[in-house]
Every structure is written in structure tokens, then in C-alpha cells.
Amino acid sequence: xxxxxxxxxxxxxxxxxxxxxxxxxxxxxxxxxxxxxxxxxxxxxxxxxxxxxxxxxxxxxxxxxxxxxxxxxxxxxxxxxxxxxxxxxxxxxxxxxxxxxxxxxxxxxxxxxxxxxxxxxxxxxxxxxxxxxxxxxxxxxxxxxxxxxxxxxxxxxxxxxxxxxxxxxxxxxxxxxxxxxxxxxxxxxxxxxxxxxxxxxxxxxxxxxxxxxxxxxxxxxxxxxxxxxxxxxxxxxxxxxxxxxxxxxxxxx
Amino acid sequence: xxxxxxxxxxxxxxxxxxxxxxxxxxxxxxxxxxxxxxxxxxxxxxxxxxxxxxxxxxxxxxxxxxxxxxxxxxxxxxxxxxxxxxxxxxxxxxxxxxxxxxxxxxxxxxxxxxxxxxxxxxxxxxxxxxxxxxxxxxxxxxxxxxxxxxxxxxxxxxxxxxxxxxxxxxxxxxxxxxxxxxxxxxxxxxxxxxxxxxxxxxxxxxxxxxxxxxxxxxxxxxxxxxxxxxxxxxxxxxxxxxxxxxxxxxxxxxxxxxxxxxxxxxxxxxxx
Numbered sequence: 001x002x003x004x005x006x007x008x009x010x011x012x013x014x015x016x017x018x019x020x021x022x023x024x025x026x027x028x029x030x031x032x033x034x035x036x037x038x039x040x041x042x043x044x045x046x047x048x049x050x051x052x053x054x055x056x057x058x059x060x061x062x063x064x065x066x067x068x069x070x071x072x073x074x075x076x077x078x079x080x081x082x083x084x085x086x087x088x089x090x091x092x093x094x095x096x097x098x099x100x101x102x103x104x105x106x107x108x109x110x111x112x113x114x115x116x117x118x119x120x121x122x123x124x125x126x127x128x129x130x131x132x133x134x135x136x137x138x139x140x141x142x143x144x145x146x147x148x149x150x151x152x153x154x155x156x157x158x159x160x161x162x163x164x165x166x167x168x169x170x171x172x173x174x175x176x177x178x179x180x181x182x183x184x185x186x187x188x189x190x191x192x193x194x195x196x197x198x199x200x201x202x203x204x205x206x207x208x209x210x211x212x213x214x215x216x217x218x219x220x221x222x223x224x225x226x227x228x229x230x231x232x233x234x235x236x237x238x239x240x241x242x243x244x245x246x247x248x249x250x251x252x253x
Numbered sequence: 254x255x256x257x258x259x260x261x262x263x264x265x266x267x268x269x270x271x272x273x274x275x276x277x278x279x280x281x282x283x284x285x286x287x288x289x290x291x292x293x294x295x296x297x298x299x300x301x302x303x304x305x306x307x308x309x310x311x312x313x314x315x316x317x318x319x320x321x322x323x324x325x326x327x328x329x330x331x332x333x334x335x336x337x338x339x340x341x342x343x344x345x346x347x348x349x350x351x352x353x354x355x356x357x358x359x360x361x362x363x364x365x366x367x368x369x370x371x372x373x374x375x376x377x378x379x380x381x382x383x384x385x386x387x388x389x390x391x392x393x394x395x396x397x398x399x400x401x402x403x404x405x406x407x408x409x410x411x412x413x414x415x416x417x418x419x420x421x422x423x424x425x426x427x428x429x430x431x432x433x434x435x436x437x438x439x440x441x442x443x444x445x446x447x448x449x450x451x452x453x454x455x456x457x458x459x460x461x462x463x464x465x466x467x468x469x470x471x472x473x474x475x476x477x478x479x480x481x482x483x484x485x486x487x488x489x490x491x492x493x494x495x496x497x498x499x500x501x502x503x504x505x506x507x508x509x510x511x512x513x514x515x516x517x518x519x520x521x522x523x524x525x
Contacts, residue, residue, distance in 0.1 A: 055424075055428055056427075056428075057424050057427065057428070075424075075427040075428045075430075076428075076430060077428075077429060077430030079428060080428060080429070081424070081425065081428040083421050083424070083425060085421060087419070087421035087422055087424065087425040088425075089422060089425075089440070089443070089444075090444075090522040090523055091443045091444070091446070091518075091521060091522050100426070100429050100439075101429035101430060103439075104426075104429055104430045104431045104432075104435055104439075105430060132521060132522075132523060133523065134522070134523020135523070148425075148429070149428075149429075152429065152430070158428075
């Protein structure tokens, strides 16, 4: 395992003919192996851009993102990604979606089936193995997407508002399931979210960003074991504090 | 529930929908035949036979063959046209689809070829018929005319299909370790498929327009288009219209088939 992430001097600038948008400016962050980092920030602050830079889907303007001696300049199977809108392949069944990464790696069919059976069971999808994607509910789709990202055993999992498209109830269920899943894996997770509640519920550390260009406003350690009690006074107090900080960011426009 | 003359129509009932569909087809065709009949009576011209005369001739044609050509079977004409058509389709398909995928993938290639394609595309495919048939030969010529007709709608739809790809899907494939060539054939090709089929559907229609015209320049090929024009020259009008029925039937069969494949693909992808 080499799940640590080191971000040094990261800047991302979008240039068009007559304008320049600085999405991220001189950003530094060290993420430890096996850590769950939640990144929260005002809308449009560059959270997703940051995640896409780590994934290697965006070219960085300056700076280096690396893990040990490995520099992340291109996407790779060492970093799995879960998208907000699931990004499942609609022409593939649930099983074939989950097996995609294994297929790419050239794993023989029997082995693929063995592994996908395991992940189908893990995510409670066994009964839906041969279903088409469009037959599933939003929560089910995101389970498929998570299974697809987990199956190749990436050291790092990047989640871009994975529960953002789900209704509140499904969202809570998925958060609980992610907590259970976390106990079984030692992967590093970088989790982008709109929801401070979700961040406090899940994360080891919460990185609070400023409005664009994204800089770190504060890093909050959340020392409590999971699963956490949303109704506890510490929980609500921490949530309120971070929310206030974000509101200040939003009104400073 | 909608009340139609005392009948409670429920659009969620499969049988009700089927009955509705069948009734619509019957009424539509019946109206068409009625209109035809009225026009032929009003015109009172030998060039517009009544539907009944046409039907009698159609049945006779199938039974006795082409009496103006020693009773040659019309199935031979149909077969010849169908062969030309399918060959033209095959030529268009094997060129337009890979080219469309490539042009959809590469903006550079697209920009490079766009001016040339835009110059050629508006030329009516039928304009190529005398050129290709007289300069090559009467077998290959019509095939190429059909191919040109099918080529452009198929090409533009395929390019469009590749460009319409959800960027999240290619991103997801990249993060799962897919190399560019794997992204191409595991993501781009399947996701463009419904658009390719749409191009096939449009192309088939254009193809049938082309083949009948092309056959006029290739009498020795013995296709249904040639039969039609010869009958018209000789003034056997009911035969002309009987030939039209055959042409319509062939068009229905091919577009129906394409429609069916398109439906299967889009249903599987949840695109309905």
C-alpha cells in the first residue's frame, strides 16, 4: 500500500482567449495513508477541480501531486474514482460494469466472475447482477459505482459528491454503509461534499476551503470513532462551527 | 382513461394500446386508398388506375410474371434491386461507421475533412448515377450510388454520436486504467451505437430513393426501377403502380428491421 498523497504548490488556471480563471492557487496538503479526508467549501470553489487534479483527469498548471516517489500526472488504476452522477456504462449490466477495471487489466473471465461475485455480495447487489443500469434506483447505481472503483484495489479512492444526487434517506443509508465498508479496507479516501453534516459524520479530517481560488481555510480533526451520533452535542457544535465558517466565506463575495 | 365512443381506453393496458395501434393503421391505410380512389375517378385518366385495378395487376404480376418480358418473375427484379441495395448499404456501412468514429474522436481530423465533406454532401446522390454507371459499369455503378446516398447520413450521425459521449464515462474509464484504444472500443463505440443506428434508419430511406433512380440508368441490371420505367414507357399503368407497391414493401422491410434493432439497443441502454 502506498495511499499517502502529497500536494505541493498546486495551482490550476483555466485560460480562454480573453479570460483567466484561477481555480486553485498554491495549494498544499498532506494526506496520510488510510485516512478519510472530507473536503468542504463554498459552491464553485474548486473542490471538484482539486479532486480531478489528484485523479490525473486535469492537467495541473503548477505544482506536484505525488504518492511516495510516484507523481500523479495521468489517471491510473491506483486511484479509483466515484462520480456524483455515477458514470455507469448504460450498455453494460451491473456485473459487467463492476468488472470493467478487471477487463481492462486483462483478467481472465472466471477470475473476474469470482471477484465480481464478492463485490456484488459486499454491496448487496447480488440479486441485480444481470440487471441493466437503468433499472436501478439512484442508491443502487452508486453502489455499483463504488463496487466498480473498489474491485481493482486502488490505494486511493476519490469520491466527488458521491451521495449528492441521492435523496436524504438514501444518503444516510449510504453513509452508514460507507462507514461499515471503511472498517474492512485500509484505503485512503478523499471525499468531496456539499454537506458539512456528511463530512462530520464520515471524515478523519475535514479540509475547509475558501471561495475561489481554493485555499485551505482550516483543517478540522474529527477524533471520534465511527459510527458517530449525529445528535450528540459535540457533533452538532462542530457542524455548526464549520457551517458558520462556510457562510462567512459565501457572504464575503 | 379516455372515453372513445363509449369505449374506455386505458393507455396503460398493453392490449388496449395494441388495438389502438392496429385500428390506426387500418384507418390510415383505408383513408389513403379511399383518397386514391377518388383522385383516380376524378382524373379519369389511364395513368391513374384505381386501387382495385392496381391490386388485380399486382396479383397477376406475382402469379404470371412480367408478360412484357416472356413472363419473367418479378421476384427476379425484386431480388436484383435488393442485392444492389444491400451491397450499397454494406459499402456505405464499412466506410462511414469507422470514419465517423474516427472523425468524432479527433477534432483535428474533423476540422481537416469538414470542408471537403460539406462540399460533397449537398450534391444529390442521384447526380452521381449517370456518372458512375456510365464511367464504371452498370453493376458497380448503382451500388455506389446507393452507397453515396446512405454514406452521408450515416457518417454525420456517427460523428454526432461520438461527440455526444458523456465525458464522465470516458473519465470513469480512464480512472479504471483504460488506455486510449480501450476507451475507443469499450466506451466510444458502444455509446455511439444508438446514433449509428439512427444514421442507418435515415440512410435506408435515402438509399431507396437512390436505387430506383440509379436503375433507370442501368436497364440491363433488371431491377424493379427499370421494370417500373419500362412499364411506364409502354403505358401499362397498373403495372407501374404494382411496382410501386413492391418498392414500398421492400422499403418497409428494411426500415422495419433497422427500427427493430434500434429499439433493442436503446431499450438495453435505457434511452427510451
